[in-house]
Amino acid sequence: xxxxxxxxxxxxxxxxxxxxxxxxxxxxxxxxxxxxxxxxxxxxxxxxxxxxxxxxxxxxxxxxxxxxxxxxxxxxxxxxxxxxxxxxxxxxxxxxxxxxxxxxxxxxxxxxxxxxxxxxxxxxxxxxxxxxxxxxxxxxxxxxxxxxxxxxxxxxxxxxxxxxxxxxxxxxxxxxxxxxxxxxxxxxxxxxxxxxxxxxxxxxxxxxxxxxxxxxxxxxxx
Amino acid sequence: xxxxxxxxxxxxxxxxxxxxxxxxxxxxxxxxxxxxxxxxxxxxxxxxxxxxxxxxxxxxxxxxxxxxxxxxxxxxxxxxxxxxxxxxxxxxxxxxxxxxxxxxxxxxxxxxxxxxxxxxxxxxxxxxxxxxxxxxxxxxxxxxxxxxxxxxxxxxxxxxxxxxxxxxxxxxxxxxxxxxxxxxxxxxxxxxxxxxxxxxxxxxxxxxxxxxxxxxxxxxxx
DNA sequence: TAGATTGTTAATCGATTAACAATC
DNA sequence: TAGATTGTTAATCGATTAACAATC
Numbered sequence: 001x002x003x004x005x006x007x008x009x010x011x012x013x014x015x016x017x018x019x020x021x022x023x024x025x026x027x028x029x030x031x032x033x034x035x036x037x038x039x040x041x042x043x044x045x046x047x048x049x050x051x052x053x054x055x056x057x058x059x060x061x062x063x064x065x066x067x068x069x070x071x072x073x074x075x076x077x078x079x080x081x082x083x084x085x086x087x088x089x090x091x092x093x094x095x096x097x098x099x100x101x102x103x104x105x106x107x108x109x110x111x112x113x114x115x116x117x118x119x120x121x122x123x124x125x126x127x128x129x130x131x132x133x134x135x136x137x138x139x140x141x142x143x144x145x146x147x148x149x150x151x152x153x154x155x156x157x158x159x160x161x162x163x164x165x166x167x168x169x170x171x172x173x174x175x176x177x178x179x180x181x182x183x184x185x186x187x188x189x190x191x192x193x194x195x196x197x198x199x200x201x202x203x204x205x206x207x208x209x210x211x212x213x214x215x216x217x218x219x220x221x222x
Numbered sequence: 223x224x225x226x227x228x229x230x231x232x233x234x235x236x237x238x239x240x241x242x243x244x245x246x247x248x249x250x251x252x253x254x255x256x257x258x259x260x261x262x263x264x265x266x267x268x269x270x271x272x273x274x275x276x277x278x279x280x281x282x283x284x285x286x287x288x289x290x291x292x293x294x295x296x297x298x299x300x301x302x303x304x305x306x307x308x309x310x311x312x313x314x315x316x317x318x319x320x321x322x323x324x325x326x327x328x329x330x331x332x333x334x335x336x337x338x339x340x341x342x343x344x345x346x347x348x349x350x351x352x353x354x355x356x357x358x359x360x361x362x363x364x365x366x367x368x369x370x371x372x373x374x375x376x377x378x379x380x381x382x383x384x385x386x387x388x389x390x391x392x393x394x395x396x397x398x399x400x401x402x403x404x405x406x407x408x409x410x411x412x413x414x415x416x417x418x419x420x421x422x423x424x425x426x427x428x429x430x431x432x433x434x435x436x437x438x439x440x441x442x443x444x
Numbered sequence: 445t446a447g448a449t450t451g452t453t454a455a456t457c458g459a460t461t462a463a464c465a466a467t468c
Numbered sequence: 469t470a471g472a473t474t475g476t477t478a479a480t481c482g483a484t485t486a487a488c489a490a491t492c
Binding site: 018021101178199209212 | 247
């Protein structure tokens, strides 16, 4: 299937679309668990409160998953989206920073369900080294690079203060790590072959604060 | 300042702009801490890797903060954006769900710096009730509504599994809570006067997974 | 005054929605 | 076949970028 010389596979999908895939995946998983076999873009649109048009456009970025007159097969579509998101394969991850947040993420079981395997944990604090988090014990920072290479780690989760995050990211850039899930409140500069996804909790809280204020002011005016 | 009958104050700011404000705020705070007095949109654009045009457009949504030929005063702009985000005022919050994530958030000091005051914590598990998290002890769920009303709580942080989240959100909807910071992996249906900000960690992880896969496939092709 | 840089309008780009022919 | 619903093109909308006059 060729479009202007660029095959379907190579066309770049916008991050706006990618950002919606996990939500589709979640709703389809729920429908599947309820035993629903088929769903139309219209039905899904009412459930998810987005337009049916958007749903069809989004899915068609990856080729036709549906069938005219029928709709989409829930099970099939669910699996396809999972495959697109890459969660049909396993990802091995380590957590750098064994503080409260790092330990909370290490203890969170649901990531495993999606193929994310918790393999190691690191900290520089001698107090924390050796501690056990769900069967994984905390290692000293010196072992970081060797551990990554020996165990073929895919993802490093950064749960350390911003001061340390930049230098740790530099160390990671010299390994074969493929991605950083960054909870530190700083923008990381890494080579283009390392994918970065930021979770800036205080940014999220500020947006909430803005919306609280905006709503209050709207009310005052009316 | 009237534009087509709608005053500046009333014009709706797009969430795209709001989403960028915390990042501006962070960079301006760093410049301020470094003692930098003025910054031009050009300089800020190089630092933040966005266009100078976007920066000027974004700021002008809220009125003119700069001066031709000079640029922007860092301290002033920093304070103005803080004010716009509503973090010049205090927000009292409670955490519902005293599991690993809830406790981690409760222990995180930096929210306090931005005026978010940790006031209470709730859980249904008798094992957890009474436990102390940074001076706040965990209360039983029965006390939720009375505590919110008595202490004028603004924000409820939801760190419970999705099964419980929907029913707790229903209870919250009957209180005077103003916002929910939702870490449960489910979409909440609440009245329009309650602001909701979702932090769906597994969605974030799936996006990362997609980008890992996409990069790998790009490499294969070339 | 001359130079710099904003505020703002106009042009472009991309994303969303609407419409409908294709087809199951 | 008739009805339903997709896949896809066209229209609209909104967001980003470019350009430049206003002005410090």
